[in-house]
Amino acid sequence: xxxxxxxxxxxxxxxxxxxxxxxxxxxxxFPYEAGQNGGAAFLLIxxxxxxxxxxxxxxxEIAIGRKAASDAYxxxxxxxxxxxxxxxxxxxxxGIMILSFYNVVAGWAFGYFLEISFGNLLDHPNYGTFxxxxxxxxxxNLIFSACFMAxxxxxxxxxxxxxxxxxxxxxxxxxxxxxxxxxxxxxxxxNASAGISFYLLPDFSKxxxxxxxxxxGQAFFSLSLGMGALITYGSYVNKNQNILSSAATITVMDMSxxxxxxxxxxxxxxxxxxxxAEGPALVFVVLPGIFNSMGPIFGRVIGGGFFLLLCFAALxxxxxxxxxxxxxxxxxxKWSRKSTTWLLAGIIFILGLPSMLSQGAVKMxxxxxxxxxxxxxxxxxxxxxxxxLPLGGCLMTIFIVRRWGTHNMSEELYQGNETxxxxxxxxxxxxxxRYICPVILGIFxxxxxxxxxxxxxxxxx
Ligand code: TRP
Numbered sequence: 001x002x003x004x005x006x007x008x009x010x011x012x013x014x015x016x017x018x019x020x021x022x023x024x025x026x027x028x029x030f031p032y033e034a035g036q037n038g039g040a041a042f043l044l045i046x047x048x049x050x051x052x053x054x055x056x057x058x059x060x061e062i063a064i065g066r067k068a069a070s071d072a073y074x075x076x077x078x079x080x081x082x083x084x085x086x087x088x089x090x091x092x093x094x095g096i097m098i099l100s101f102y103n104v105v106a107g108w109a110f111g112y113f114l115e116i117s118f119g120n121l122l123d124h125p126n127y128g129t130f131x132x133x134x135x136x137x138x139x140x141n142l143i144f145s146a147c148f149m150a151x152x153x154x155x156x157x158x159x160x161x162x163x164x165x166x167x168x169x170x171x172x173x174x175x176x177x178x179x180x181x182x183x184x185x186x187x188x189x190x191n192a193s194a195g196i197s198f199y200l201l202p203d204f205s206k207x208x209x210x211x212x213x214x215x216x217g218q219a220f221f222s223l224s225l226g227m228g229a230l231i232t233y234g235s236y237v238n239k240n241q242n243i244l245s246s247a248a249t250i251t252v253m254d255m256s257x258x259x260x261x262x263x264x265x266x267x268x269x270x271x272x273x274x275x276x277a278e279g280p281a282l283v284f285v286v287l288p289g290i291f292n293s294m295g296p297i298f299g300r301v302i303g304g305g306f307f308l309l310l311c312f313a314a315l316x317x318x319x320x321x322x323x324x325x326x327x328x329x330x331x332x333x334k335w336s337r338k339s340t341t342w343l344l345a346g347i348i349f350i351l352g353l354p355s356m357l358s359q360g361a362v363k364m365x366x367x368x369x370x371x372x373x374x375x376x377x378x379x380x381x382x383x384x385x386x387x388x389l390p391l392g393g394c395l396m397t398i399f400i401v402r403r404w405g406t407h408n409m410s411e412e413l414y415q416g417n418e419t420x421x422x423x424x425x426x427x428x429x430x431x432x433x434r435y436i437c438p439v440i441l442g443i444f445x446x447x448x449x450x451x452x453x454x455x456x457x458x459x460x461x
Contacts (some may be wrong), residue, residue: 032436061234065230098384116300117300209447
C-alpha cells in the first residue's frame with residue numbers, strides 16, 4: 001500500500017483533476033455542441049446540471065477513492081463486496097474505449113498544430129476539403145495519434161507525482177494563459193458582438209429533449225465523471241485534504257474553460273459570417289479560415305497557439321484516462337507500472353484504429369449498418385460516453401445509497417472539513433445523491449439509449 005503513489009498536496013490534486021476535466025471536451029466539443037443547441041440556452045442548462053448533479057457525483061467519486069485507497073475496481077470491491085467490483089470494471093472498460101477514440105481526435109489536434117505552424121495548411125484554398133482529406137490520410141493519422149499515445153504513456157509511467165502532477169502543474173497554467181491571450185484578440189474583431197449575443201442571450205425556444213441530454217452528456221464527459229477516473233485520482237489524495245473545496249475548484253475551473261472557449265470561438269465565427277452549427281468540424285474547418293485572415297505570420301502564431309492549447313488540454317485528459325486501467329493492473333494484478341503502461345497504451349491504440357479509419361478511409365467503419373449507417377467514432381463515443389457515463393453516475397449513486405451509505409460518504413467528507421457536519425450543504429448533497437441523481441440519471445439513461453438506437457421523436461409521435 002505504501003508505495004501506490006499520492007499527490008504532494010492540495011494544489012497537485014486540483015491541477016491533475018482539473019487537467020483531467022479540462023480537455024477536448026471543453027475546447028472542441030463544448031463550442032460545437034453549444035453552437036448546434038442554441039448557444040446560451042445550452043450553456044444555461046449545462047451550468048444548472050453541473051450544480052444539481054455533477055458536483056455531488058464528483059464528491060461521491062473522490063470520497064469512494066480516498067476511503068478505499070484503491071483503483072476503481074478495488075475501491076468498489078472493498079467498500080461493497082465483489083459484485084460491486086463489476087461496476088468498477090465497467091468504468092475501466094469505458095475509460096479504455098473513451099481513450100481509444102479520444103486519442104484519435106487528439107492526434108488531429110496535434111497534426112493541425114504542426115500543419116498550421118510549420119506546414120502550408122493556411123494556404124489551402126478550401127479548409128473543409130483539407131479536413132476531410134486530412135482525416136482519411138492513413139499515415140498522418142497513424143503517426144500523430146501514435147505520438148500522442150506515446151507521450152501520454154511516457155507521463156503516466158513516471159507515476160503520480162513526478163508524471164501526472166508535474167505535467168499538469170505546467171500545462172494547466174500554460175493553457176489558461178494561451179486561452180486568455182486568444183480571447184483578448186478575438187474580442188477585438190469586427191462583429192464580435194454578434195457572437196457574444198448568440199452565446200450569452202438565451203433563446204428558450206431552442207430547448208428540447210436533445211438539448212438537455214446533450215448538455216448532460218457533455219457535463220459528465222467534461223468533468224470526467226461516471227467511470228472512476230476521480231475514484232482513481234481520489235485514491236491518491238491525503239486524508240487531511242478538503243475534498244469539498246477541491247471539487248468545487250475543479251468544477252469551476254472546468255466550467256470556466258468551457259465558457260471561455262465559447263467566448264473565444266463564437267466571436268471568431270461570427271466575425272467571419274460563418275455558421276456556429278458546423279458540428280464536430282467547427283474548430284478544424286471554421287477556425288483555419290479565421291487564422292488565415294490574420295495574415296501569414298500572425299495566423300501561424302495565433303492558429304498554432306490555438307492548436308497547441310488543444311494538445312495541452314487533451315494530454316492532461318488522456319493521462320487520466322490511461323491511469324484508470326493502469327492503476328487497476330498495478331493494484332490488483334501487481335503488474336509493474338512501466339510494462340502495464342506501455343502494454344495498455346499499445347492495446348488502446350489498436351482499439352482506436354476503427355475510429356481512426358471511420359472518417360471515410362474504410363467504408364466498413366465509416367458507415368456501420370447496425371448503427372444507422374453512422375461512423376465507428378460516433379458509435380464508440382456515444383455508447384461509451386454519452387450513454388455509459390450518466391448510467392455509471394446513476395449506478396454509483398445507487399451504490400452509495402444502498403450499499404456504502406450516505407453517512408459513510410459524509411464521514412469521509414468531514415475529514416479535512418469539520419464544518420461540513422450538519423451543514424445545509426451536507427443536507428443538499430445527500431438529498432441530491434439519494435433522490436435527484438438516481439432518478440434523473442436513471443430516466444435519462446433509458447431515454448438516451450432509446451434515442452441513440454431508435455430515435456425518441458419516433459417514440460413520442
Ligand atoms: N474530461 C475530458 C475532456 O473534457 C475527457 C476525459 C478525461 C474524460 N478523463 C475522462 C471523460 C474520464 C470521461 C471520463 O476532454
